[in-house]
Amino acid sequence: MSSTQPSSNAQSVSDQATAWFARLHADDVSAGEQEQFKNWYRESPQHAQAYDKMALLWEMLEAPGKRVHARLEAEQSSAPAARPPLRGKQPPYARRFMATSALALIALLSYQLPAHYQNWRSDYHTAPGKQLTVALSDGSRLTLNTDTAIAVHLADKQRNIELLLGEAYFQVSPDKNRPFVVSNGTANARAVGTAFSVKKTADDMRVVVSEGTVEVSAGKADSTALVHINQQVDYQQGRIGPVITSDLMETLAWQRGQLIFKRQPLSRVIQEVNRYRSGQIVILNSKLKERIVSGVFDTADPAAVVDGIKTTLKVSSVSLSNQLVLLY
Numbered sequence: 001m002s003s004t005q006p007s008s009n010a011q012s013v014s015d016q017a018t019a020w021f022a023r024l025h026a027d028d029v030s031a032g033e034q035e036q037f038k039n040w041y042r043e044s045p046q047h048a049q050a051y052d053k054m055a056l057l058w059e060m061l062e063a064p065g066k067r068v069h070a071r072l073e074a075e076q077s078s079a080p081a082a083r084p085p086l087r088g089k090q091p092p093y094a095r096r097f098m099a100t101s102a103l104a105l106i107a108l109l110s111y112q113l114p115a116h117y118q119n120w121r122s123d124y125h126t127a128p129g130k131q132l133t134v135a136l137s138d139g140s141r142l143t144l145n146t147d148t149a150i151a152v153h154l155a156d157k158q159r160n161i162e163l164l165l166g167e168a169y170f171q172v173s174p175d176k177n178r179p180f181v182v183s184n185g186t187a188n189a190r191a192v193g194t195a196f197s198v199k200k201t202a203d204d205m206r207v208v209v210s211e212g213t214v215e216v217s218a219g220k221a222d223s224t225a226l227v228h229i230n231q232q233v234d235y236q237q238g239r240i241g242p243v244i245t246s247d248l249m250e251t252l253a254w255q256r257g258q259l260i261f262k263r264q265p266l267s268r269v270i271q272e273v274n275r276y277r278s279g280q281i282v283i284l285n286s287k288l289k290e291r292i293v294s295g296v297f298d299t300a301d302p303a304a305v306v307d308g309i310k311t312t313l314k315v316s317s318v319s320l321s322n323q324l325v326l327l328y
Contacts, residue, residue: 017050122149139173167199187218187235208232
């Protein structure tokens with residue numbers, strides 16, 4: 001028998017199911033292996049359940065896997081000299097398995113690589129699930145939320161903070177001769193002596209003011225907004241939105257170790273929870289993304305958030321590794 005046969009002693013039931021699934025769809029699977037799989041499948045309900053879950057997951061991933069594979073084959077066919085396969089043409093299942101693996105790697109790398117790059121550029125940064133308070137030489141205090149990176153530039157005429165990644169709360173020491181400016185690269189939040197938070201998502205930015213007034217500006221000189229205490233404003237798609245009232249108990253709940261959601265789509269909840277994990281949670285079902293969630297969650301235990309969502313919404317999940325959890 002092949003050395004790739006799953007070992008009941010060395011692997012968990014979930015790992016055995018994954019290994020059997022991959023083996024059964026290999027091009028050199030033998031009749032003996034197929035018979036041994038049948039015996040393993042019938043051996044216990046747990047075996048059958050684990051394998052059926054893997055088969056269902058594969059079915060959900062098959063369509064996006066095909067799209068990735070089609071793109072890869074198109075690129076390969078346009079290359080001037082493609083290397084021939086070593087063992088002939090791969091069967092469709094093997095190719096889809098590679099494409100699905102590529103999707104998982106892409107999901108992880110798209111999350112991890114930007115964070116690593118920004119951390120290298122930063123003066124201060126935090127890992128997922130961690131927070132950090134920094135006292136600057138001018139007397140200001142910064143609190144970095146999870147997965148956040150900032151670069152600090154204190155000059156004679158201006159104090160500049162570049163928010164490279166994540167979210168931070170700023171308690172600014174008053175100095176009229178040196179404005180305190182936080183930038184996400186495209187928009188600025190300017191204050192003299194106040195307290196406010198700034199959150200960066202891609203090129204967008206949210207400013208929430210808990211004390212004093214902050215001037216938010218972007219691009220054109222007339223594109224500005226004054227944000228006062230208990231107010232917030234979003235900068236999205238190159239524009240500053242309207243200033244609205246902010247619920248500080250909700251928007252700044254992360255300082256108390258909480259995440260509060262009031263009737264938010266599951267996609268928004270998972271996006272936020274992912275910031276507190278070292279890996280990623282991915283929703284496979286498009287309809288599931290729109291399910292509405294309300295609740296108060298502990299940022300120190302993101303796994304409990306997933307368990308709560310699974311119980312409340314009757315959602316199934318599978319972990320492909322310690323880094324990647326799929327909801328369906």
